[in-house]
Amino acid sequence: MAALVGLGAPELPTGYFYRVKEDRYAGVEVEVREQRNWGSRLVAGVWVDPTEFDDMAPAVVDACHRVCDAAAQTIETRAKYVSLRAFLGDHDPKGGK
Template sequence: MSMAELVDAGAPELPEGYFYRVRPESFGLLLIEIRRQGRWFSACVESVHVRPGNYETAETAVVAACTRAAEWWGTQRRDAEAQEAARAWHGDHDPKGRA
């Protein structure tokens, strides 16, 4: 299945340079990963396990897991951006308002 087919099925579209990887795990689980493509290798940025037997179809299970992974990844990215913005406020602050 291509990325376009996965998105057409309902999975969130990922930014350029990112892709989903679906692979079997033990105990009837699937591991859905969001991966960042590097020059030679890719790195996992988020992962979710899903049990296809808990859904009507395997496609529904994979799309639900992709959606969950994308939501978690988005939350982590927003938190990282907020932490970066907060760095401007790090340090001691003069109680009298002097620089």
């Protein structure tokens, strides 16, 4: 991630990382992934069309900015759902079990 951040990509919070992968039909995909105990989970991904850019470095950095915007919304939504877990279950008006 240090190389991408050095080029101008946003730094991700601890526990998240970028994955840049090539697809021979669709171009290049830039993903933000969450590190898990076993593997990782996709948070957000965007595609880069290499034919639109002369140099791939600015293209990937632009994609990092776009994917971070999408990832921030996803991370915020997940945090809201996690906070809702405290309210799961039965809420007996009489205070019973």
